[in-house]
Amino acid sequence: MTRSPTPSDPETTVPQPLSPQDMVCFSLYSAVHAMSQAYRPHLEKLGLTYPQYLVMSALWSAEAPPTVGLLSRQLQLESSTLTPLLKRLEAMGLLTRRRDAEDERQVRITLTEDGQQMRDRTAHIAGCIAAQSGMSVEELLALRDQVSRLRDNLRKG
Amino acid sequence: MTRSPTPSDPETTVPQPLSPQDMVCFSLYSAVHAMSQAYRPHLEKLGLTYPQYLVMSALWSAEAPPTVGLLSRQLQLESSTLTPLLKRLEAMGLLTRRRDAEDERQVRITLTEDGQQMRDRTAHIAGCIAAQSGMSVEELLALRDQVSRLRDNLRKG
DNA sequence: CAAATATCTATCGTGTACGATATAATCGAC
DNA sequence: GTCGATTATATCGTACACGATAGATATTTG
Incomplete structure (x- = not known):
């Protein structure tokens, strides 16, 4: 199954395949899952998932109602991820999605009263x-x- | 939208809500996405996704064909994630899934010839x-x- | 101003991810 | 040995996450 190091195939010339445990990318990958699990008990009291909490955090710290595009750049998520996510938060009554009157291509995200009040419960x-x-x-x-x-x-x- | 610090509400007593950019969890979250994107051009030549590559890495570094449970512990993924993932890799002809004769509850994952040979192309x-x-x-x-x-x-x- | 181009959001298809649950096999106590 | 508990994997439903693409609006160019 695995290639053992031999005198004719030392690690210095032909690197062993790294196990996930040795890989930087896996440490990040698994840490994100662990982080999401750590947040879960806190967030499920609020009815939020971890990505939803990140969106709410971005809104709570925003100076003014941001557009989908700004959220996309801040959170580094595609609109194909954000749009359904924002629709769920809207369905929960935490925010509204409205086309910008200045530029009808853009959609502005505004917290509702409920959405703003939730912030204190996350402190x-x-x-x-x-x-x-x-x-x-x-x-x-x-x-x-x-x-x-x-x-x-x-x-x- | 946001609560500004005031003399009567200083940051030291009522913490500002952190923006995603200030949060450790967001740095990890966004780094994982960036990492997955960085791997994408390399992996799509092999027809693999990033999680599939992690599974293959675990198999390449294994001493003997592991069970689903062992992979689950190593990769910290539930069977509900691993099973479909392993089925796709099996459909690609990279591995086989077989019930263990000793313990019929367990499923052993064995790399095929193709699966083993792919390793060199990831070096x-x-x-x-x-x-x-x-x-x-x-x-x-x-x-x-x-x-x-x-x-x-x-x-x- | 009209046509080409660019920008913004949404939709669709595929593939993770997990909790809850189901099912089958093994193990333990008696 | 059989019944109950435990263990191992699979299934189902929901929610991300992205690439490719579509559709609508704005901007630029001629």
């Missing part, structure tokens, strides 16, 4: 996750910056 | 991604270990 979550992470705030911030740098470099290439 | 990919990451090998390994630690702590909690 504790970040702290819970941070505590569960077993890492200090400094470590978490450093990790975030490293991971963001990796992501930006991958997007550029 | 260059890790290097391409590493180069694209704009990070040194040392940085990547340190990042992997930090992210793995975070993941393991989240799973424990």
